[in-house]
Amino acid sequence: MTTLHFHKYQGTGNDFVMIDDRARQFDITDYKLVRHLCDRRMGIGADGLILLRQHADYDFEMVYFNADGHLGSMCGNGGRCTVAFAKQLHVIQNQARFLAADGPHEARVDADGTVHLRMQNVTGQQVVEEHGIFLDTGSPHIVQFLSPNTLAELNVFAEGQQVRYSEYFREKGTNVNFVEAPATAGQPWQVRTYERGVEDETLSCGTGVTAVALAASRQGATSPVHLRTRGGDLRVSFEAQPDGSFTHVYLSGPATWVFEGNIPC
Numbered sequence: 001m002t003t004l005h006f007h008k009y010q011g012t013g014n015d016f017v018m019i020d021d022r023a024r025q026f027d028i029t030d031y032k033l034v035r036h037l038c039d040r041r042m043g044i045g046a047d048g049l050i051l052l053r054q055h056a057d058y059d060f061e062m063v064y065f066n067a068d069g070h071l072g073s074m075c076g077n078g079g080r081c082t083v084a085f086a087k088q089l090h091v092i093q094n095q096a097r098f099l100a101a102d103g104p105h106e107a108r109v110d111a112d113g114t115v116h117l118r119m120q121n122v123t124g125q126q127v128v129e130e131h132g133i134f135l136d137t138g139s140p141h142i143v144q145f146l147s148p149n150t151l152a153e154l155n156v157f158a159e160g161q162q163v164r165y166s167e168y169f170r171e172k173g174t175n176v177n178f179v180e181a182p183a184t185a186g187q188p189w190q191v192r193t194y195e196r197g198v199e200d201e202t203l204s205c206g207t208g209v210t211a212v213a214l215a216a217s218r219q220g221a222t223s224p225v226h227l228r229t230r231g232g233d234l235r236v237s238f239e240a241q242p243d244g245s246f247t248h249v250y251l252s253g254p255a256t257w258v259f260e261g262n263i264p265c
């Protein structure tokens with residue numbers, strides 16, 4: 001029987017099957033296997049699967065799949081988990097330069113395990129009528145700001161699905177973030193996200209909270225922005241440029257090893 005060795009990681013509750021594929025042996029076209037491994041009843045269970053691969057010009061390459069089995073775009077929480085995994089494998093020490101779907105990234109790991117991940121610069125945001133503010137932070141995101149005290153009871157699955165499968169987004173899809181501004185200064189922005197490729201609410205989305213922080217800066221939020229997801233707290237820092245773009249964008253938070261094992265495949 002052939003078995004596959006895996007590690008399980010989570011970043012603020014966004015969980016991933018991690019595979020040490022430095023030898024590049026995993027068949028990236030096998031979407032049925034990826035979907036099976038991510039299945040919470042029949043497999044290991046995760047929001048996504050990540051391969052850590054050797055790369056000639058970087059410390060490593062991160063190859064990310066959504067739970068539906070298909071190759072995804074950038075994953076912020078997954079990126080932080082991959083950095084922690086690379087440290088566990090002694091591929092890096094406390095600094096990393098790696099390649100992901102949206103290009104090169106740098107990261108740093110603090111003594112307490114916090115991973116600071118530099119995201120790509122973000123150029124502009126666009127109001128998509130009826131749906132909210134659209135930004136691409138490595139993955140596509142809609143941000144909807146809600147009225148006070150409405151986020152906790154919101155049906156994120158139903159509302160998110162409506163936007164994701166709307167006429168406007170049906171073809172390529174989008175992630176959808178619902179946001180409540182802090183009631184008092186110093187409190188976090190609260191975020192819940194419907195994730196494309198998982199097609200459900202997840203406990204946290206890194207590229208999502210990055211999109212929220214940048215959109216919130218137009219509403220007076222200043223860097224670093226403190227965000228609270230159902231799976232934990234994240235911070236996003238950035239420099240807003242006069243042309244409307246954002247540079248030096250960093251996503252910071254924990255990335256935790258959960259367990260490891262072998263699964264027949």
Ligand SMILES: N[C@@H](CCC[C@H](N)C(=O)O)C(=O)O
Nearest residue numbers: 075076077139196205206207
């Ligand atoms: N959970 C991820 C977002 C992953 C991208 C998304 N599922 C998509 O395909 O658009 C994150 O932490 O950024």
